[in-house]
Amino acid sequence: GYQRELTYRHNDGSFSAFGVSDRNGSIWLTAFVLKSFLQAKAFITIDEQIVDRSVEFLLYKQNRDGYFVEDGHVFSKSMQGGVADGKASLTAYVLIALSFDYDLRENLSKTGKLEKTIELLAKRLEKSDDVYEIVLIAYALHLNEDRMKNLSFEKLRKLATVKQDFTFWRTKNLNEFDSNAVEIEITSYALLTFMLRNETENAISIVRWLIARQNCKGGFHSTQDTVIALQALASFAEKVNSENINLNVLLTTNLGETKSLRVNKSNSIALQEVIFDRSTRLITIAANGFGTAIIQISVQYNVLRARKVDFNLKFNFVSKTDSTIKFNVCVNA
Missing domain, CATH: 1.50.10.20 (Glycosyltransferase)
Structure with a gap:
């Protein structure tokens, strides 16, 4: 660089x-x-x-x-x-x-x-x-x-x-x-x-x-x-930052799934990641020990695309007889 x-x-x-x-x-x-x-x-x-x-x-x-x-x-x-x-x-x-x-x-x-x-x-x-x-x-x-x-x-x-x-x-x-x-x-x-x-x-x-x-x-x-x-x-x-950092973190979901993380001097600068079931809607976080850490929750999801209209079609009635109907048609893409 x-x-x-x-x-x-x-x-x-x-x-x-x-x-x-x-x-x-x-x-x-x-x-x-x-x-x-x-x-x-x-x-x-x-x-x-x-x-x-x-x-x-x-x-x-x-x-x-x-x-x-x-x-x-x-x-x-x-x-x-x-x-x-x-x-x-x-x-x-x-x-x-x-x-x-x-x-x-x-x-x-x-x-x-x-x-x-x-x-x-x-x-x-x-x-x-x-x-x-x-x-x-x-x-x-x-x-x-x-x-x-x-x-x-x-x-x-x-x-x-x-x-x-x-x-x-x-x-x-x-x-x-x-x-x-x-x-x-x-x-x-x-x-x-x-x-x-x-x-x-x-x-x-x-x-x-x-x-x-x-x-x-x-x-x-x-x-x-x-x-x-x-x-x-x-x-x-x-x-x-503290050299004496020693944290225990417990994560519990609404599905009853639990994950535990340990943060100490040897891994304090390393990213720790856990993945939960896609049906998870609530995560409870409990921590004890000494030190400071950051927890971030990321949710990924897809959004359905709105249906695209290929063209617009408009009818405008003009007149009518026993044998015919007259109207204008307007089409735009």
Whole structure:
């Protein structure tokens, strides 16, 4: 995957959807790739020169006022999630990528190269009423330990929607699909902010909401919301993980069928799966022991196709005599 990604790289250190075939590299895509490489450093060897050149490209694209404005082309706006809707969101997104790695963040902090960007986003936060923008800025300010982080967190919390055992963040003026994807993305950034503040207990209702929207394959609605949601859930899992985990889980169906699962240190990161009879309508779950685990129930079913009408036929009566009947016939496929 790493070698494949490098085929989309430009000589100036940027990345774009079609590599050198594109006239310019994309600021958003370069930030996305940079963050991915920084995350991958813990598992594979990443060429530091590749990272440095991408950082240089992003800093070169920084305006005098601190904003980052896209001059490249992103073909799939849905991949960008909510970032596609404004320069403040894009600026916060780039700041997050440049601040994600501790060593890189410390180096840029010493040189003051992100100072203007942090300052303008802090000012933007006070005036903004855009939920996506506020949540993204709050996370960026927390990554950089900015003095405005507490204020941003309070504003973030006030925008939360709380329903029963769920906490999430809503957006508006989007169609249903985009709205669902962006809300997952926003809520995931909020969860990441909670994790930076070690607010694990208060984050459980956020985690519940995210898990309830995860499909049976582990993904969500789109690319960007899946990437951020998995990062946020992994961050939460890291906080609540315990070497002393020891759970016994008993699953009982309405048919009297029972299955038991054991979760301990040796298998805590492995997926355990059980399949029940297709006639099952109710599953009761009981657990005891110590630790945290996630249980997901997936139901698969088929839907009959509606019968397709081959054509429409209409009769319109005109006149009638003793020997004839006159009418018009209209047929359309």
